Amino acid sequence: MIEIKVGRGWSAIILDAVVMASALGAWTLTRATRVHGALHLSHTGLVYLTDKELDNLEGWRQVARLRSYYTCEVCGRPGRLRIGKTRARVFCGGHAHLVGELWPEHDGKIFELDNACQRFSPPAGYGDEIQEREDILRRWSEGQAEMRDVCDFLRIDRAEVYYSSLELGFRIHLVEHPHDEEHDEELAQLLGSIPENTRH
Ligand SMILES: [Zn+2]
Structure with a gap:
């Protein structure tokens, strides 16, 4: 497999x-x-x-x-390499914000890194996927990223978004569906199934 x-x-x-x-x-x-x-x-x-x-x-x-290099890693629509300060990812215009703060000297000038590495010298830890996961979950918890996009990009389900955000100490983002009973019920079930000592 x-x-x-x-x-x-x-x-x-x-x-x-x-x-x-x-x-x-x-x-x-x-x-x-x-x-x-x-x-x-x-x-x-x-x-x-x-x-x-x-x-x-x-x-x-x-x-x-x-x-x-031409396909958004979140949704599969046409995209391009977005060069951020901490990572480079291929996103469409609608998902470009998920790369975090852009690196203006390079973004829009380099479209693939295989042959551009000589003029592109990223700092140590550039592209770190653990840091990226944390950043994306923080963005979601602050209402800056949509649940579906987070699930598709990190390849996880909704429950894991909730769990992982709680484990990282982020406030759970409830603004997305403020009056959605199904959403509230889902959250209540998830919170009920998390052991006390992992709640923040
Ligand atoms: Zn996209």
């Missing part, structure tokens, strides 16, 4: 790659991760491939990577 560590906006790209992998037969996709803000596919089974199959495989991995 493939381990997917990227947003749901790239699902179609990954699915195409899985179909290609099964067509070639001799290799299996194992992981979909993010490298330099773009999709990186890992696989097994190379030892059994002929040179031609290996070329095909590398070609398809490159195609997937290039497609990811």
